[in-house]
Amino acid sequence: MVQPAMPPLPDSGAWSDRLARLLVRHHLLALLLGGLLVLVSVLGVLRVGYTADNRVYFGERNADYQAFERLGDIYALSETVLFAFVGDTDLCTPPVLEGLRDFTAEAWLLPDALRVDSIANFQHSESRGDEIIVESLIPEDGALSAAQAQRIKRIAETSDELLNRLISPGCRALGVSVNLVPEGNATVSRTEVARIARSLQAEWQDRLPGLRIHVSGTVIGDAAISAAAERDTRLLVPAGFACVSVLMALGLGTFSGWLGTTLVTLGGALATLGFAGWLGIALIPATAVSPLAVMVLVSASCVHVVLGWTRRIAEGQDRTAATVAAVEENLSAITVTNLTTAIGFLCLNFSESPPLAQMGTIVSLGIVVGWLLTVLALPAMLLRLPDLRFRPLRLSPAALERLAGFALNQRGILTVFALLFLVSLAGLAQIRFNDSPLKYFDESFAFRTDSDAIEAALTGIESVQFSLDSGAEGSVFAPAFLNRVDRFATWMRQQDDVVFVGSLSDIVKRLNHTLGDGGPGGHDIAPTQAANAQAMMLYELSLPAGLDMNQMLNIDRTQTRVVVLLRDVDGQAIVDFADTAEAWLRANEPAIATQAVGFGVAFSKLTQRNNRAMVYGMLTVLVLVSGLMILTLRDLRLGLVSLVPNVLPAIFGFGLWGWFVGEVNLGSTVVTTMTFGIVVDDTVHILTHYRRRRRHGLEREEALRQTFRTVGAAVMVSSVAIFSGFAVMTQSGFALNQHMGGLTALVIVLALLTDLLLLPAVLRRTNQ
Incomplete structure (x- = not known):
């Protein structure tokens, strides 16, 4: 049945009309160019590899990790x-x-x-x-x-x-x-x-x-990192592709549109992997899911073009005219939305963790390829593929118009969202940073179950280490220095979560006990440096090959390493212990005060450092995207209004996450910056169409009703697809991907509700 056409609107711009006609007229050439673009990008897949080195999470300037590396150099530490x-x-x-x-x-x-x-x-x-x-x-x-x-x-x-x-x-x-x-x-x-x-x-x-x-151990953990990346690439990316493909079939209602969208998203995903290969980026779990992110984000642009095409077909236009109209109608909006999304991911380069920056780079490149394929290849497929249509599963145009009227006239909406804002602010205070490489893996990994069993039965997995310098004493065997070390070791054994402390003073006391050279009872530190050094020399001469003291003493015997093992601790507890130990040394033994170091310490502090770094990323995204919105809408007030549905979803998402989950990790810290560019997409499409209708002379309610009728279905279908794709990431066995996927999916849902319900209320309130 042919649907009645809406009143004609003026072209959004002569450039988009001319470009749309050019693309349709030369669609086979455009399709060929798109294919060549994908081919060149995909060749990089041959260079893609995985890494089993979890040190890649740290940048070259990470002071905490540099301290850990220096400790390894001094004491010949290893995996x-x-x-x-x-x-x-x-x-x-x-x-x-x-x-x-x-x-x-x-x-x-x-x-x-x-x-x-x-x-x-x-x-x-x-x-x-x-x-x-x-x-x-x-x-x-x-x-x-x-x-x-x-x-x-x-x-x-x-x-x-x-x-x-x-x-x-x-x-x-x-x-x-x-x-x-x-x-x-x-x-x-x-x-x-x-x-x-x-x-x-x-x-x-x-x-x-x-x-x-x-x-x-660290070697087993590194291997698990590589296994997690391979598993997510092998399982989650295909699962996400299948999920999005099914949703596209159900929501689009057209075979040519579904197949075209599927091929475009697949091309973008493969190009993303190809860029990783060309740039020499070894995949780890954080970067392995990049193709999935591109897949779901590119599908959103395709949805708008395809549904615009099916609407024109339903109104009685032929395939060529419908294709031209669909491309012209959406070209400006999808260009802006892909640009803002790419900017959001590019700003992950502010991250303190190289893999997250690398993910931002290859995802942004994949999005650009996906946008080009949407413009070059999708129109050709709409023209050439069989025109088979079926009844889609989505809200009818009439239902979307009623939703617009409800959102515009229901005055309690602002109150509801204001209360949600207050609840979210309180939830932000509940958030706790928790980064532990061990806890990143779920129980599907043998590394996690084995490590948990070892912690429960034998010892701690996380270690905090201190390199103590004898300083004025000139030797680690000086009695005053050894007594300071012993007092520090004794204090640490009294702390919660500490299961083992290894120090030089324990060995010296044992040797003096054996020789009878200690204090009363012969089980103490000898009163002279010479006696302590003599005991250690006799001991070292008797040690077999491979069991020397180099892991506890530096070469010139002026520094010694104290190792503390912690049991069943999260990232925040590791940092708290390190800070407390450093404070105790400064207050009680300032002569040997030093920095607490360790892989767990560096990793736990990385999240906090990354969170601060991403503030700059978020501000950059906010400025750039807001400027683009104002330029696109050509209306300062409307551009400022657009910030409301773009900023609030992240606040709502993190606030609710704080109440119901409470913990964030390295993957969580990038979600605000990453999603800001994503949630803008729906706002751009809604406000672009709304502004055109208002400039055409329509009243606010009628303009909004027609806007919802035109793009409402596309907004909902694309949001559901993006939500589903990131929700698939929550099935990863790696917590970084779980948090990134879960938080992003939550923000996308909240952004959809904000665009469909809050934005109309704000338009009414601001008299736009």
């Missing part, structure tokens, strides 16, 4: 693999301890292994006459007796160097820690090391079926 034997009963039995000894020996066979530590090769010291004997706690060969097993358990459980690190209270868990050479000197990839470690875990799980063997 780690941590195995844990966990049981339900006492594991300090001869069979298990003999197995631990054999496992420790096999762990040395891991590629690039630099050091292996367990209670099996722990260098226990004792005196025999005038000699100090240093030997492995578990004899290197031979069967163990029950008495030997109990002796080993007693020594290990009473050692500050082992308890809650390599043995749990009650000996229900035992650990094996492997350090590897730095990645720059590695002979195999860390992903391959992780694979071999998993194979070792599986092999020994079969050999010791009564135990549960878990594996974690």
Whole structure:
């Protein structure tokens, strides 16, 4: 049935009419140009790879990470693999301890292994006459007796160097820690090391079926980063594509429009991956979902063109005239909306985290390609593909007109949104920053479940470290310095969440106890530097290869490293502990006051730094997009009015997130900047059509009714598609993508409600 045509409107501009006619007249050439554009972009896909290095999250100027790297240089630190034997009963039995000894020996066979530590090769010291004997706690060969097993358990459980690190209270868990050479000197990839470690875990799980063997560490975590990126690329991007494709089919009601939209969005998504390859960007979870973002955003422009085309067809125009009209009618608006969306993503380059900046760059490039394909290729497909139409699932034009009348005349809408604004402001105060690389993974990753099991049974995964300088003492063996270190270690052991503290003072006290050179009872720091140094020298001379003290002492023995392991902490707790420890040192031991460093510390502070950086990104987007809106609408007051439905959705979204979720991470911090350019899309289409009708002499209500009738369906279909695409991201096993997708989807829904309900009320209130 042919629908009655609306009153004709003047052209939005001679340039758009001429360009629309040119594109339709030479549609095959335009289609060819679009295809070549995609081909050149997509060739970069051949260069796309994944990275297993989570250090990419830090920029070169990140001071916290630089401090962590300097610590690694001083103490020859490296990546780690941590195995844990966990049981339900006492594991300090001869069979298990003999197995631990054999496992420790096999762990040395891991590629690039630099050091292996367990209670099996722990260098226990004792005196025999005038000699100090240093030997492995578990004899290197031979069967163990029950008495030997109990002796080993007693020594290990009473050692500050082992308890809650390599043995749990009650000996229900035992650990094996492997350090590897730095990645720059590695002979195999860390992903391959992780694979071999998993194979070792599986092999020994079969050999010791009564135990549960878990594996974690930085190498396993890095491999999980790569696996998460590959999984999201392999599963979420196709799932998002399928979801958007189905929604397009249901909402558009035309085969040619659906297929054209599908091909355009697919071209934009592939181009995004191609740009990642051309720019040499290795994919991690944050960048792996970039094609999905482009896919759903490009579909929005296609929806407006296709629905404009179907409306003209329904009014009785032929395909050529309908195509020209649809392109001309929407060309200006989709150009502005794609530009504002690209600007929003480009401003992610303000981010302190390179992957988020890279995501912003490749998504913005993908959006530009998608816009070009919408202009070049989509009209040709509307003209050439079979014109098969079916009944779409969307609101009828009459229902959209009634919605416009309701929004314009319902005076309580402003009150409702004002209350929502106040509730959202209160919700913002509930937000807590929480960034922990471990907590980024959900339970579908073995790295997460293994790490949780190790934390529950054996030790903490997150570490905070301090490099203490002997300063005026001139040596780490000076009694005054060692006593300061010991007081600091004692204080830290009393803090919540601290499960282990490793310090030089513990070793010196043990050696002095062995030699009888300490204070009363022979279990203290010796009163002279020479005595402490002598004890350490005797100890180091007895250490086997690979178990030296370089991870605790610098080369000239003027600095020492104190390691603190925290159990079951989030990012904010890590930062709070680091700040508290630094404050305690300044107040109580200013001579050795220093900075708390660690990967977890750097990562947790990165979110806070990134949040501050994105304020500048948000201000930049606000200025640029607002200026574009004013220029596009050619009306200062209307341009300022447009800020209301563009700024409020992010406030509403974060406020509600604060009430119902409470935690934000690195992915959350970019949502405001990212979504500002997205939510502008609907506002641009509504106000562009509204302004044209007002300039044509229509009254406010009639102009708004016709606007909703013209673009209301496209606004709703495109918003649902964008919402669905980002909602798919919440199914990622990686928290950064979950938060980014969830928050963006929430903001898109709120933006739709704001555009359809609040914007008309504001237009009435401001007499526009």
